[in-house]
Amino acid sequence: MSGAPTLHFHTDAGEFLAEAGDHLAANAVIGTVVATVAQRQVARRADGVTPPEDDWWLVVxxxxxxxxxxxxxxAPFAPRPPFLLPMPDEAAVSLARIWHERGEEVRAVNGALPAVRRCAAEVTRLGGGRVEVAQHTRLHELDDLAEPARAPGALVTATGDDVDLVAEWFGAFMADADEQAGRPRGVSAHETPDRAELLRRIRDGRVWFWTDETGRRVHLTAANPPSFGVARIGPVYTPPEQRGRGWASNAVAEVSRRLRAEGARVCLFTDQANPTSNRIYANLGYRPVVDMANLVIVS
Incomplete structure (x- = not known):
């Protein structure tokens, strides 16, 4: 019997979770993105929303x-980058070869290092081009929460009346993050949830604002519902004119506290090119778990 890993593809998120659920639960922080998306897709299917036919899920x-x-x-945005969790090097290389054999065009790969690097390198070996790093990210888990310097104001839960502002700030988050990291605005492909998804998150009580002393909304922090006991915070957005006042530190601390009170472990991503956000979260007690990258393949 060969010792090489085998790759098993699924088009149904429920079937994928039935096979990979124990593995995701045992690695719940590292698997947070895949678990969250899979469970969301199962819930949408139950509501009658059919996922795209070319979506797939992989079990190694x-x-x-x-x-x-x-x-x-x-991923619903171009170029629909696959997202990989840690896997043996052989599997990452085999995945690229399967894409090549079946003519599946892959122009970007996101996820855990070194798997994404091995996979992208094989994609270029087979099809040409070169690999460039669009973004280096780092996944952190909260250890002991450290209280930040107190800022005036309070955390409030968003309501349906806030959906337009929530949509605006969700949309601004990634472009501003690019700018803060020294990249051209909008260069990082990302998903902007549609209005129905934003309303669902608001309805579930997973979007908060920090309000200043006058009650004005000056910052947004959101979170995903827990998957396998892990809740992931994001996005965290402060408009440019409100930065440097402690809103983000205070909001993330309070949201983290609330998620912990629900019994969840808490994690979040940082952009390694943004020293400000990395410093804020480290000061709150977030500790690195795994490095990830968004890689693009250019001609």
């Missing part, structure tokens, strides 16, 4: 049949 098994990796291609 070793020679004994144990799950040793996972991934997905569900």
């Amino acid at each position: 098994r070793d020679a004994s049949g144990a799950v040793v990796g996972a991934g997905m291609r569900t």
Whole structure:
């Protein structure tokens, strides 16, 4: 029997979770993105929303049949980058070869290092081009929460009446993050949730504003519902004119406290090119777990 890992593709998120759920639960922080998206897709299917036909979910098994990796291609934005969790190097290379054999064009790969680097390198070896880093990210988990210097104001939960402002700030988040990291605005491809999804998050009580002493909304922090006991914070957005006043530190601290009170472990991503956000979260008690990258393949 060959010792090489085997790759198993699924088009149904529920079937994927049935196979990979134990693996995701055992690595719940590292698997937060895949688990969250899979559970969201299951919920949408139950509501009658059919996912795109070309979405897929990946389970990697070793020679004994144990799950040793996972991934997905569900991104609704171009170029629809697959997202890979840690997996053996052999599996990452085999994945690129499968794409090549079936003519599946892949122009970007996101996820955990070194898997995404191995996979993207094989994509270029087979199809040409070169790999460039669009963004280096780092996933952190909250250790002991450290209280920030107190800022005036309070955290309030968003309501349906706030959906337009929530949509505006969700949309501004990534472009501003690019600018803060020294990249051209809008260069990082990302998903902007549609109005229905934003309303669902608001309805679920997963979007908050920090308000200043006058009650004006000056900052937004959101979070995903827990998956396998882990809640992921994001996005965290402060408009440019409101930065440097402690809103983000205070909002993220309070949201983290509330999520912990629900019994969840708490994690978040940082952009490694943004020293400000990395410093804020480190000061709050967030500790690095795994490095990830968004890689693009250019001609």
